[in-house]
Amino acid sequence: MTIASATLAARNPLDICIDDAVSHSGVLMAELVARARRSLYDVAHRSGQGEGSAAAAQARQMLGDKATFFEDEFPSALVAAMQHPRPTDDLLQDPFYRVAEEGLREPLDEFVALACSALGLAAVDAEANPLSPARVVQAVQAVADRTGAGPAVNGLWVQHFCLALVPELGAEYRRLSAMLRDYAVLPMPRATVEAVEAAALMASAGRDEPATPVPAEAAQRIAADIATWPEMRNVPDVVRDFVLGPWAEVIAQAEIHAGNTHGEPTDPDGYLALVRPLFWSAQPTLGRADVQRLLVTVPSLLSRLRSGLQSIGYPAEQAAAFFRSLDDLHGIAARAAGSSFATRREPRSLSAPADGMLPAPLQATAVPSDESSSPVTNRVSVAAASQVLVPGAQLAAWEGGRWVRWELSWASPKGKLLMFTTEEGDTDSMSRAGCIRRIVEQRMHIIPDIGF
Numbered sequence: 236m237t238i239a240s241a242t243l244a245a246r247n248p249l250d251i252c253i254d255d256a257v258s259h260s261g262v263l264m265a266e267l268v269a270r271a272r273r274s275l276y277d278v279a280h281r282s283g284q285g286e287g288s289a290a291a292a293q294a295r296q297m298l299g300d301k302a303t304f305f306e307d308e309f310p311s312a313l314v315a316a317m318q319h320p321r322p323t324d325d326l327l328q329d330p331f332y333r334v335a336e337e338g339l340r341e342p343l344d345e346f347v348a349l350a351c352s353a354l355g356l357a358a359v360d361a362e363a364n365p366l367s368p369a370r371v372v373q374a375v376q377a378v379a380d381r382t383g384a385g386p387a388v389n390g391l392w393v394q395h396f397c398l399a400l401v402p403e404l405g406a407e408y409r410r411l412s413a414m415l416r417d418y419a420v421l422p423m424p425r426a427t428v429e430a431v432e433a434a435a436l437m438a439s440a441g442r443d444e445p446a447t448p449v450p451a452e453a454a455q456r457i458a459a460d461i462a463t464w465p466e467m468r469n470v471p472d473v474v475r476d477f478v479l480g481p482w483a484e485v486i487a488q489a490e491i492h493a494g495n496t497h498g499e500p501t502d503p504d505g506y507l508a509l510v511r512p513l514f515w516s517a518q519p520t521l522g523r524a525d526v527q528r529l530l531v532t533v534p535s536l537l538s539r540l541r542s543g544l545q546s547i548g549y550p551a552e553q554a555a556a557f558f559r560s561l562d563d564l565h566g567i568a569a570r571a572a573g574s575s576f577a578t579r580r581e582p583r584s585l586s587a588p589a590d591g592m593l594p595a596p597l598q599a600t601a602v603p604s605d606e607s608s609s610p611v612t613n614r615v616s617v618a619a620a621s622q623v624l625v626p627g628a629q630l631a632a633w634e635g636g637r638w639v640r641w642e643l644s645w646a647s648p649k650g651k652l653l654m655f656t657t658e659e660g661d662t663d664s665m666s667r668a669g670c671i672r673r674i675v676e677q678r679m680h681i682i683p684d685i686g687f
Contacts, residue, residue: 372400417512646667
């Protein structure tokens with residue numbers, strides 16, 4: 236993997252999805268043209284031999300003639316509309332657009348919620364969606380204006396394009412939402428106020444509600460369901476045990492807090508939806524096949540996992556042990572396919588490292604559970620390591636029974652994911668916490684702290 240591809244991987248998942256939408260917008264336009272032409276055909280034949288029929292037939296014929304032009308020009312027009320959106324006051328008065336907007340409500344709401352989550356917003360904001368229906372229609376109008384057709388034909392085109400948006404743009408929103416979920420982006424957690432108010436309303440109405448499920452029973456039910464998933468077959472044991480144990484408790488706790496008293500899976504905070512991205516990322520052969528997706532997914536994935544464990548008061552020491560094992564799996568996958576480093580390093584188990592794992596006499600002291608824990612007596616402190624871990628830093632890493640030189644060649648925008656280039660030109664990625672842990676354990680040193 237090149238440094239350039241790693242830089243791309245550090246981008247926000249929403250930016251990646253929007254770029255993908257633009258690259259596929261020619262295909263979207265082809266589908267819109269086909270649907271608009273079918274719609275115009277229906278109008279032409281329903282209108283008999285009147286003026287409306289002739290206008291619809293002419294618009295359909297001209298749209299067919301200009302189909303390739305629409306497909307070629309639409310991507311650039313869409314980019315322009317996203318960069319320079321026009322006021323939507325007039326558009327909102329158009330009955331055809333209002334029909335389209337109403338028909339798109341469900342897939343659009345889902346995509347907007349995911350987009351806002353990807354951007355880290357505190358609340359859902361429709362303006363955070365650069366691919367809004369209004370901007371798509373603006374792009375359509377811009378291309379139509381460039382065809383040279385008259386206002387009457389353009390007006391018919393835009394009307395029937397609006398009708399075509401419901402199935403086609405709706406499908407595109409669903410595709411992009413699935414992409415964001417693949418990057419471990421989840422909708423903002425649903426507020427529990429509505430669930431509490433609904434429970435109170437039902438109680439006041441005298442309805443009998445079943446008893447709230449015992450959390451342990453709910454967790455067992457969830458774990459039993461996940462255990463039947465076909466993805467479970469190839470998941471490493473450490474991840475399988477984690478998901479069927481503490482993570483099932485996290486999911487159950489979220490459901491109960493959201494007022495789920497019926498035992499039906501609602502996944503209010505998106506913790507169940509996080510399981511499949513976790514399974515995917517924990518299998519090095521899958522992650523290595525799509526390193527860009529891995530590097531984008533991991534920071535959000537780890538953040539959500541830590542948040543979920545905190546919600547059930549999971550012991551920090553056990554959490555740290557799991558994340559160390561997960562970090563090893565991610566580290567193997569992030570290496571370039573065929574790299575010698577992928578075969579030199581095996582994932583650690585949850586047990587303590589065996590004697591002699593570290594280069595004598597520099598045996599590691601107790602590993603802190605995170606970067607701000609107890610002071611270390613080693614030569615490089617956590618604080619000092621944090622300050623020097625910037626692109627260009629030179630380090631010595633203990634790999635394969637010898638010291639090798641690494642250069643920190645890239646860091647994610649928040650500095651939580653690092654990528655190193657070796658003397659052989661290979662790349663090695665790891666979390667910032669994992670790198671600092673190696674320095675604390677003296678399995679990695681900052682040059683010129685140690686000579687070769």
